[in-house]
Amino acid sequence: MKKLGLIINPIAGMGGKVGLKGTDGPAILARALEMGATSHAPERAAEALEKLLDIKEEIQILTFPGDMGERVAKQKGFSPTILLKGVISGKNTTCEDTIFAAKELLKQKVDLLLFAGGDGTARDICESVGSQLAVLGIPSGVKIHSAVFGCSPQQAGEVAQLYLKGQSTQKKLAEVMDIDEDLFRSGVVTAKLYGYLNIPFERRRVQRLKAGSPASEEAVHQAIADHIIHNEMDADTLYIIGPGTTTRAVMSALNLDYSLLGVDCVCNKRLVGKDLSEEALLKLCAQHKKVKLLITPIGGQGFLLGRGNQQISPRVLHFVSRDDLFVLCTPAKLCSLEGSPLLIDTGDTPINQKFSGYIHLITGYKEYVVYKVR
Secondary structure: OEEEEEEEOOOOOOOOOOOOOOOOOHHHHHHHHHOOOOOOHHHHHHHHHHOOHHHHHHEEEEEOOHHHOHHHHHHOOOOOEEOOEOOEOOOOOOHHHHHHHHHHHHHOOOOEEEEEEOHHHHHHHHHHHOOOOEEEEEEOOOOOOOOOEEOOHHHHHHHHHHHHOOOOOOEEEEEEEEEOHHHHHOOOOOEEEEEEEEEEOOOOOEOOOOOOOOHHHHHHHHHHHHHHHHHHOOOOOEEEEOOOHHHHHHHHHOOOOOOOOOOEEEEOOEEEEOOOOHHHHHHHHHOOOOEEEEEOOOOOOOEEEOOOOOOOOHHHHOOOOHHHEEEEOOHHHHHHOOOOOEEEOOOOHHHHHHOOEEEEEEEEOOEEEEEEEO
């Protein structure tokens, strides 16, 4: 019988929808809770575990009390072994709990460590086990720059099943990256390599490392911005502007203040909201008859929604039609995908399907590419 270690960081991703760009540290967590943030890592873990039900009798899940794994595993019908009872409470967990839990799973010699969290959680796992265990992340955080996660919770579960059944034995050392959240909230991205995790690898199911934008793309950004302003912007329409250097070029061309890594809104070429939370976006959407969305893929990974822009939630996306989604993508960013499809992982299957299929990418002034979204 195979041993599957499960760690859930219950606070991962809580800062996303409220616009805090992460939940590292007790002060930010407290602020997120004050703003109405809720935990979604457990439900993301549940989606991954769904894919393991077929081999339920062939695996033993080793996990930790309460929200760190026990509750979700039992809800999905597993009979997990609970480790460190009385040592870890399972509520209000810290990075120390994650580190301690991962070290325990290393002692237990699990065949695979599956964790739900973001880059901060990946750092803690990396610190604890290095490359000594096979590890795979269920994407649940705000910042997911690292290359150690499944493209979605479901695909993380699929990779875990294939690996545990011995149908996929390929592994690779994948980068664990993280950024300084305080600088990130000020619009400065400083990503750092913290180490490597040994992950089961399936090219179509495991996400890539996030790639940055070279300075040489500034002229292309300007061309895309000019196209949007002169050809796509209608009167009395709310434009939701997602994070990224490509979308920010539109704000710069309009001479408007903006948040590089947040979500802003424009109507009649005037700023009507800056660095908005999910709730603030919902209020603005309700006030306008027409809502359009401008976003750009994450370089190297290809995610359109569900990574770094969780404020643009499924509830917000109900206001946006498929025809009113504008994807801004430079040719260099497109090349970085190496033909892999663009990805959507909002946590809402109907919304994911609504925007999937083939769409037009705006790659320059009146220049388009038809590309697949999955």
